Amino acid sequence: MLQVLLLTFSVVTVAHAELCKPDAQNAFKVRLSIKTALGDNAYAWDANEEYLFKAMVAFTMRRYSTKTTTQISNVLLCNVTDRVSFWFVVTDSSKNTTTVPGSEVEAAIRMNRNRINNAFLLSDKTLQFLKISSTLAPPVEPSTPVWLIVFGVVLCLIVAAIVFLVVAGIQQRKKKNKESTERENLEEKGEVTITIENGIPCETLDLKAGHINGVFSADDERFTSL
Amino acid sequence: MEKSRPLWDNPVQFVFACISYAVGLGNVWRFPYLCQMYGGGGFLIPYFIMLIVEGMPLLYMELAVGQRMRQGSIGAWKIISPYLCGVGVASVVVSFFLSMYYNVINAWAFWYLFHSFQDPLPWATCPLNSNRTGYEEECEKTSSTQYFWYRQTLNISPSLEVSGAVQWEQALCLTLAWLVVYLCILRGTESTGKVVYVTASLPYCVLIIYLIRGLTLHGAVNGLIYMFTPKLEQLSNPKTWISAATQIFFSLGLGFGSLIAFASYNEPSNNCERHAIIVSLINSATSIFASIVTFSIYGFKATFNYESCINKVILLLLNAFDLEEGSLTADNLNEMKDYLMATHPQEYAQLLPQLKNCSLEAELDTAVQGTGLAFIVYSEAIKNMEVSQLYSVLYFVMLLMLGIGSMLGNTAAILTPLTDSKVIATRFPKEVISGVVCFINCIIGLIFTMEAGNYWFDIFNDYAATLSLLLIVLVETIAVCYIYGLRRFEKDLHTMIGRKLNWYWKVMWAFASPLLIISLFIFYLTDYILTGTLQYQAWDGTQVKQLFIYLFILIPSRIQPSFLKCPLKAAGIDAYVRAEPSH
Numbered sequence: 001m002l003q004v005l006l007l008t009f010s011v012v013t014v015a016h017a018e019l020c021k022p023d024a025q026n027a028f029k030v031r032l033s034i035k036t037a038l039g040d041n042a043y044a045w046d047a048n049e050e051y052l053f054k055a056m057v058a059f060t061m062r063r064y065s066t067k068t069t070t071q072i073s074n075v076l077l078c079n080v081t082d083r084v085s086f087w088f089v090v091t092d093s094s095k096n097t098t099t100v101p102g103s104e105v106e107a108a109i110r111m112n113r114n115r116i117n118n119a120f121l122l123s124d125k126t127l128q129f130l131k132i133s134s135t136l137a138p139p140v141e142p143s144t145p146v147w148l149i150v151f152g153v154v155l156c157l158i159v160a161a162i163v164f165l166v167v168a169g170i171q172q173r174k175k176k177n178k179e180s181t182e183r184e185n186l187e188e189k190g191e192v193t194i195t196i197e198n199g200i201p202c203e204t205l206d207l208k209a210g211h212i213n214g215v216f217s218a219d220d221e222r223f224t225s226l
Numbered sequence: 227m228e229k230s231r232p233l234w235d236n237p238v239q240f241v242f243a244c245i246s247y248a249v250g251l252g253n254v255w256r257f258p259y260l261c262q263m264y265g266g267g268g269f270l271i272p273y274f275i276m277l278i279v280e281g282m283p284l285l286y287m288e289l290a291v292g293q294r295m296r297q298g299s300i301g302a303w304k305i306i307s308p309y310l311c312g313v314g315v316a317s318v319v320v321s322f323f324l325s326m327y328y329n330v331i332n333a334w335a336f337w338y339l340f341h342s343f344q345d346p347l348p349w350a351t352c353p354l355n356s357n358r359t360g361y362e363e364e365c366e367k368t369s370s371t372q373y374f375w376y377r378q379t380l381n382i383s384p385s386l387e388v389s390g391a392v393q394w395e396q397a398l399c400l401t402l403a404w405l406v407v408y409l410c411i412l413r414g415t416e417s418t419g420k421v422v423y424v425t426a427s428l429p430y431c432v433l434i435i436y437l438i439r440g441l442t443l444h445g446a447v448n449g450l451i452y453m454f455t456p457k458l459e460q461l462s463n464p465k466t467w468i469s470a471a472t473q474i475f476f477s478l479g480l481g482f483g484s485l486i487a488f489a490s491y492n493e494p495s496n497n498c499e500r501h502a503i504i505v506s507l508i509n510s511a512t513s514i515f516a517s518i519v520t521f522s523i524y525g526f527k528a529t530f531n532y533e534s535c536i537n538k539v540i541l542l543l544l545n546a547f548d549l550e551e552g553s554l555t556a557d558n559l560n561e562m563k564d565y566l567m568a569t570h571p572q573e574y575a576q577l578l579p580q581l582k583n584c585s586l587e588a589e590l591d592t593a594v595q596g597t598g599l600a601f602i603v604y605s606e607a608i609k610n611m612e613v614s615q616l617y618s619v620l621y622f623v624m625l626l627m628l629g630i631g632s633m634l635g636n637t638a639a640i641l642t643p644l645t646d647s648k649v650i651a652t653r654f655p656k657e658v659i660s661g662v663v664c665f666i667n668c669i670i671g672l673i674f675t676m677e678a679g680n681y682w683f684d685i686f687n688d689y690a691a692t693l694s695l696l697l698i699v700l701v702e703t704i705a706v707c708y709i710y711g712l713r714r715f716e717k718d719l720h721t722m723i724g725r726k727l728n729w730y731w732k733v734m735w736a737f738a739s740p741l742l743i744i745s746l747f748i749f750y751l752t753d754y755i756l757t758g759t760l761q762y763q764a765w766d767g768t769q770v771k772q773l774f775i776y777l778f779i780l781i782p783s784r785i786q787p788s789f790l791k792c793p794l795k796a797a798g799i800d801a802y803v804r805a806e807p808s809h
Contacts, residue, residue: 031545033551034551035551035552036551081548082548082549082550082553083544083545083548083549083550083551084551085545085548133359133360134359135358135359136354136358136359136360136361138354138358139351139353139354146340146341146343146344147337147340147341147343147344148340150339150340150343151336151340151398151399151402154336154340154402155402155405158402158405158406158409159405161409162405162408162409162412165409165412165413165417166412166657169412169413169655169657173655
């Protein structure tokens, strides 16, 4: 009885060893970088964590296809290193000797990658399935690019300032023109401001009491030319 | 009655305008490069010598000419000698060329500024490729910041011949940049005078913030040590002295006519001697200040890249040999490598090509200048800082202020002669003239927004103004000293400032500066002739390394100042000017 048990046990182990070894068919290598991800809060990788891993893979396979009834015992781990890396295979639940095709495992894991990562507090980079490339999350893109909004705001401000300055300049010029035309009109009508010298209007001086001093009227222009 | 010439509200506005014009992007992106290439701290020796021999005298001369003649460049040189208005025209043309391509930098600064309001910064990560399994190939091969610059900003074509289409985003930013410049010059000195308060002082605030931030960054000290260790053997290299002279010359913006234009709006009794010394000293001090900031940023970036490189090597080794995490650190890396090489020789040999030799020196040695420094290196450093959006916004606002400050000077150089000329000024108001100039420049500037635009930019930047300016300033110096007469000029200055001209200025103007400029000119000519074909660097999107493409082009726009015979009216102006000092 004991011998039979021993025999079946060794057969099963050998069979398992055959199924799960590095570069075996349908086997995948997993690499964890726990210290990089968690730093001081890193947990040690032991048999319990391995159990959790097997449970997650079994869960993934069940979620992927309702037909399968994968058990934790169907997931085989081997070659666990200090890095923390190991190989795993998923055996068929109905027949213990064959492995589930790699493509199915890959698709299942890809579908539930997020759940697996979260169970171990890791991310796509720190929990790597070496043959399974992860789909990267696209960056969040708003409907209007942000730069256009800022551009629009600045453009409106600048254009408003330009329009304001130009219009103010035009108004100023119009006012100046009006003033100068008013002055010209006054001069034309002859209503010039009377030049007064010492309280006596100059015209009277010229005509009656004043003498024109030749020295000072040497040049014709008494006033600086405009 | 003749309209009185508009004036600066106070001398401070004038000084700020000159500082704002002289302190430009060259101080930030050219001087640190030169410092690095030509001996670190030792470069300061030729730099200061050239400042004293060349920079200050020529700056003083231009300011004095402008203040004395109270006209823009064309008018001022016409007064000095009627045969020399060609010099003024040459200055205006060179300024026109400069303003055509310089505002594109402001457009790029706007682009980056608008993109800084995103989290994360768009140049922090590579975009994903089409099936979302990895990053874009082009981005993977270089880096996300380079990809953002070459692909998403410029969308650069592989060579100059492939012009490509006008990039509408860049065209919009260029239009905005020209609108901003128009807003600042709209009312002449009235508006410019207020704007320069901001454009002159804001960059210093930002530089101080960056200095504090930069010095507290991890690894900044490496950069500073690297920069300031003087390599005095470089002093024997003639290129060092030539670069120092060139840098002083172009950094102060001599020969463009902007300084003459600014000084023409001064009160005649303004002490331009003191202002010349102040402006040149501040310009040089800013260069050194900016290079301290730049080198602390370099140090940070180099240290960051070096540590990333080491980490990559460690990860590679850990994965290949399934070692425990944490067993390989930066300190024991070399011993572990030897150990692994001894214990697993075959696997190690297989791995060897991928193991890069990380070296901090190599990272620091990557000297960059120009747009590469401003837009790639700095943005790479910024993306690794905390609160990167804030630093990004500050940095690009600073670039904008520097660029707009310089643009104000350039446009003043073009507009002052136009508004001085009676023919144009009486027919059109100032706003219309400024508007037309800005509009024409904007339309031509659209060339630089095409896919090959950056190549055109490089060509213009390297070749458009160099020889012409040297010739212009040489003729200016000879004109003032020998044609107008140094004694006459001395008398004019004495009238203006009230002090006798120091013998130092006279010696510099008459002998030292012209000799220096002639030697620079000869050097550049021989350099062009010996190099033969001119070349530019192209970005090959497929191979993603910069290819040197030899390009047969003629040097664009080497303007010979034409010794035009200006109309005889100039003789009348001459008499008027001679009569003036007797007031």
